[in-house]
Amino acid sequence: MRGILCAGIILLVAALLAATAAFCADDDAAAYNKAGALYREGRFGESLSIYEDILGRGIRNPDLLYNAGCAAFRTDDLGKAVLYLERARALAPSDEDILANLSYLNSIKQDQEPESGNTLLVFFSRQYRAITPNGAALWSGIAFALLMGTLTFALFLAGWRRIAVLAGAGIFGIIFLAATITLAEKVNHERTVVEAVVMADEAPAYSGPDTDNVHIFTLHEGTVVIVERTQDDWVLVRLRSGAAGWLRNDLIERI
Amino acid sequence: MTRFAVWALTCLLVTAGAKAEAQLHLASEVSPTRAGLHERFTVTITVSGQDADGAGRPSVVEPDGFTVHYVGSSTSIFNNSVMQSYTFLFVPERAGRFLIGEATLDWRGQRISAAGTPIEVTDGGSPGGAGSRSGPDAGRSTAVDAEGRDIFVEAFVDKEQPYVGEQVTLTFVVYNSRTLVGDSDYEPPSLTGFWSVPLPRVQGGTKTIDGRVYEYNAVKTALFPTTTGELTIGQGTFSFNLGGFFSRMRGARLTTDPITIRARSLPAAGRPDDFDGAVGRYEIQATADRATVAAGDVVTVEVSVTGTGNLDLVTGVVPPDLSNFRTYDPRVTKTLSNSGFTVGGVKTWEYVLMPSKPGKTVIGPFTLSFFDSETGRYLTVSSTPIELTVTPGTTSAGTGGVGSRNVERIAADIRYLKSDHDSMGSSHRRLYGSVPFYLFYLMPAAAFAGVFVFKRRRDILERDTGLKRRRTAWKHLQRAIGRAERLISDNGSSAEACRAIVDALTDYIGDCLNLAPGALTTASIEETLGRHGVPEDLAGRTTRTLAMCDFIRFSSVGADRSMQENILGETRGILRELREVL
Numbered sequence: 001m002r003g004i005l006c007a008g009i010i011l012l013v014a015a016l017l018a019a020t021a022a023f024c025a026d027d028d029a030a031a032y033n034k035a036g037a038l039y040r041e042g043r044f045g046e047s048l049s050i051y052e053d054i055l056g057r058g059i060r061n062p063d064l065l066y067n068a069g070c071a072a073f074r075t076d077d078l079g080k081a082v083l084y085l086e087r088a089r090a091l092a093p094s095d096e097d098i099l100a101n102l103s104y105l106n107s108i109k110q111d112q113e114p115e116s117g118n119t120l121l122v123f124f125s126r127q128y129r130a131i132t133p134n135g136a137a138l139w140s141g142i143a144f145a146l147l148m149g150t151l152t153f154a155l156f157l158a159g160w161r162r163i164a165v166l167a168g169a170g171i172f173g174i175i176f177l178a179a180t181i182t183l184a185e186k187v188n189h190e191r192t193v194v195e196a197v198v199m200a201d202e203a204p205a206y207s208g209p210d211t212d213n214v215h216i217f218t219l220h221e222g223t224v225v226i227v228e229r230t231q232d233d234w235v236l237v238r239l240r241s242g243a244a245g246w247l248r249n250d251l252i253e254r255i
Numbered sequence: 256m257t258r259f260a261v262w263a264l265t266c267l268l269v270t271a272g273a274k275a276e277a278q279l280h281l282a283s284e285v286s287p288t289r290a291g292l293h294e295r296f297t298v299t300i301t302v303s304g305q306d307a308d309g310a311g312r313p314s315v316v317e318p319d320g321f322t323v324h325y326v327g328s329s330t331s332i333f334n335n336s337v338m339q340s341y342t343f344l345f346v347p348e349r350a351g352r353f354l355i356g357e358a359t360l361d362w363r364g365q366r367i368s369a370a371g372t373p374i375e376v377t378d379g380g381s382p383g384g385a386g387s388r389s390g391p392d393a394g395r396s397t398a399v400d401a402e403g404r405d406i407f408v409e410a411f412v413d414k415e416q417p418y419v420g421e422q423v424t425l426t427f428v429v430y431n432s433r434t435l436v437g438d439s440d441y442e443p444p445s446l447t448g449f450w451s452v453p454l455p456r457v458q459g460g461t462k463t464i465d466g467r468v469y470e471y472n473a474v475k476t477a478l479f480p481t482t483t484g485e486l487t488i489g490q491g492t493f494s495f496n497l498g499g500f501f502s503r504m505r506g507a508r509l510t511t512d513p514i515t516i517r518a519r520s521l522p523a524a525g526r527p528d529d530f531d532g533a534v535g536r537y538e539i540q541a542t543a544d545r546a547t548v549a550a551g552d553v554v555t556v557e558v559s560v561t562g563t564g565n566l567d568l569v570t571g572v573v574p575p576d577l578s579n580f581r582t583y584d585p586r587v588t589k590t591l592s593n594s595g596f597t598v599g600g601v602k603t604w605e606y607v608l609m610p611s612k613p614g615k616t617v618i619g620p621f622t623l624s625f626f627d628s629e630t631g632r633y634l635t636v637s638s639t640p641i642e643l644t645v646t647p648g649t650t651s652a653g654t655g656g657v658g659s660r661n662v663e664r665i666a667a668d669i670r671y672l673k674s675d676h677d678s679m680g681s682s683h684r685r686l687y688g689s690v691p692f693y694l695f696y697l698m699p700a701a702a703f704a705g706v707f708v709f710k711r712r713r714d715i716l717e718r719d720t721g722l723k724r725r726r727t728a729w730k731h732l733q734r735a736i737g738r739a740e741r742l743i744s745d746n747g748s749s750a751e752a753c754r755a756i757v758d759a760l761t762d763y764i765g766d767c768l769n770l771a772p773g774a775l776t777t778a779s780i781e782e783t784l785g786r787h788g789v790p791e792d793l794a795g796r797t798t799r800t801l802a803m804c805d806f807i808r809f810s811s812v813g814a815d816r817s818m819q820e821n822i823l824g825e826t827r828g829i830l831r832e833l834r835e836v837l
């Protein structure tokens with residue numbers, strides 16, 4: 001009797017939590033749609049404020065981040081626009097709209113991202129960037145399952161049939177290896193590489209973590225940098241071009 | 256009854272005749288309505304109706320300051336109606352406004368009247384007539400025939416110092432007080448430095464000059480100076496024939512002297528940046544052929560410039576910002592009109608625009624800057640903006656629409672918002688590192704390993720018959736023992752039950768030792784078991800059990816159920832021990 005009572009209470013609590021979660025999700029969707037309506041009316045500032053409220057509740061949705069990026073751009077906040085769109089790209093790296101807007105922002109911001117002149121290299125680079133860790137994991141898992149399946153099937157075959165099936169298994173094995181290596185690289189990148197966006201109009205970079213050092217270059221709003229390490233209120237950042245310098249931590253926002 | 260009908264018809268005809276009498280009309284017409292002092296007004300009084308020809312000459316009212324001459328009458332018949340016209344000449348003796356042409360007619364006791372027409376008599380010549388001049392300095396050239404002033408020609412312009420592009424009207428007038436015979440011809444002057452437009456024919460008339468009444472005819476030409484400085488209008492020539500019924504006909508010609516004018520350049524002060532040489536006075540308006548258009552479809556915007564001046568010089572219509580549209584070169588048409596001897600008309604630009612983005616947009620205003628020669632100032636006129644609603648199109652601007660040119664990107668912007676959501680959740684869940692992710696690898700691997708082991712074992716068994724018999728011996732034994740149990744429990748034949756026990760024992764031993772069926776007999780089994788290391792006691796018990804079973808099978812007494820169960824129990828014990836040994 002006591003056990004039944006406990007199970008009932010647990011079930012009730014679980015149902016309440018599920019209902020609350022569903023209600024909050026609907027609430028967020030309503031706010032998201034309202035922000036979209038404000039944007040369409042040209043009230044970009046109010047729209048951005050609502051998007052940021054939803055983001056503040058811990059929602060990480062690529063569409064939400066994309067729309068927030070658009071609203072930030074319309075309010076002339078280039079840094080925020082790049083930040084939100086980069087965060088959106090991290091979640092949906094193959095989304096055409098996100099990539100198009102980032103490309104557009106790159107064309108208008110003061111510090112433009114260097115891009116290889118080799119078309120083939122650019123193509124493969126973009127394709128590689130479009131792969132998410134989840135995508136790589138899925139490919140790896142499916143290729144492994146198919147590899148095991150074809151090997152199992154080959155156990156019951158002989159002669160040329162076995163050879164053919166084993167060749168198929170070899171292809172699945174190669175895909176599995178490639179996907180697994182990609183997954184490992186992506187996971188490693190996620191864990192070790194921290195990117196950030198310059199939020200200030202101008203961010204002077206020094207040769208050391210102090211203004212007494214040599215001012216080596218100046219970054220501008222919207223520039224994406226790689227955070228190498230932090231020391232007190234300073235961060236050592238590296239540009240994709242390879243140049244590195246120390247910036248004040250409050251001038252950047254991590255993606 | 257017949258008499259009544261005749262009487263009624265007669266009354267009807269009489270009444271109709273009376274009505275016809277009542278329809279006699281009197282009308283007055285005056286030409287021209289404006290003339291100079293001593294110039295003539297022609298007043299025509301027309302009597303119309305069935306008896307007009309017998310109604311007599313109407314009386315015209317003679318206002319003070321006019322000398323009235325009766326000229327004559329004429330009769331015409333039209334649609335069985337008679338029209339009798341009487342012509343009078345009114346020569347004014349003083350200037351002012353008057354009412355002339357009032358007339359009355361007394362006929363059969365009735366007084367029929369016609370209203371007069373207001374006219375104006377000016378001190379000089381008539382302003383719109385052939386002899387008018389707009390300025391005191393207007394160039395004038397006169398040629399007189401050799402026989403005095405019976406015939407003379409005159410050429411003059413209305414402006415001697417026009418601006419470049421401003422209209423100058425050249426008038427060539429022939430005055431004559433004699434009858435001309437045969438054809439006459441006008442040879443226009445050379446007009447180097449002018450752009451010329453022929454003007455409509457001037458209605459001729461009469462004019463009194465120095466006490467003589469002349470018939471006159473005039474030709475007008477609009478001239479637009481194309482360059483600044485002194486420009487010369489060449490000689491105009493009028494060729495004609497003189498003579499009469501009783502005299503010899505002879506040809507003659509009268510030529511005017513050249514006229515020089517000075518064309519002024521347009522002032523630099525106040526000249527708009529977009530001024531492109533238009534001189535005159537214009538208005539501009541723009542209209543679209545639709546208020547709603549789909550993106551990728553076309554809308555035609557017609558921009559019309561209307562006014563007076565040389566429309567060929569109107570080229571500087573400035574379109575508004577049309578960056579939201581794909582545009583094509585406009586089609587330009589021109590319609591000239593020169594009423595009132597002033598050149599003008601309408602020039603139209605048809606713009607074909609293709610909107611690229613849906614939404615509300617505004618076209619315009621189109622603007623035109625011109626020089627107003629009357630005020631001497633530059634003016635800029637604008638059309639009213641056009642509101643246009645662009646709906647989403649079904650075809651992209653790049654693949655459909657007008658022409659087959661590639662789409663040219665005319666602007667760049669960020670892409671639009673993502674659409675609304677029914678629910679909003681995080682998509683930040685990592686697949687790798689989760690339990691399902693590892694299961695995704697483990698399950699196929701485990702399945703493969705299991706199948707591999709199974710297949711390997713099966714292959715070994717297939718190759719080794721003895722091993723296969725030994726592996727399956729216990730399973731077969733269980734089935735055989737089960738059969739013996741059923742026979743016993745069913746109280747079946749004890750011989751059958753004992754045979755089943757014997758088969759179970761011998762088959763099991765044969766399977767374990769891989770011996771051929773039938774190779775084991777009760778007599779040889781003890782020796783065989785001994786050879787394979789079975790203890791003598793167990794081999795002896797086995798032999799005895801088999802012998803007991805054979806005895807029961809082949810004896811006529813058989814065995815009861817308890818005895819059979821004892822034998823089965825003993826057999827199970829033997830088999831358990833044999834399983835450990837073999």
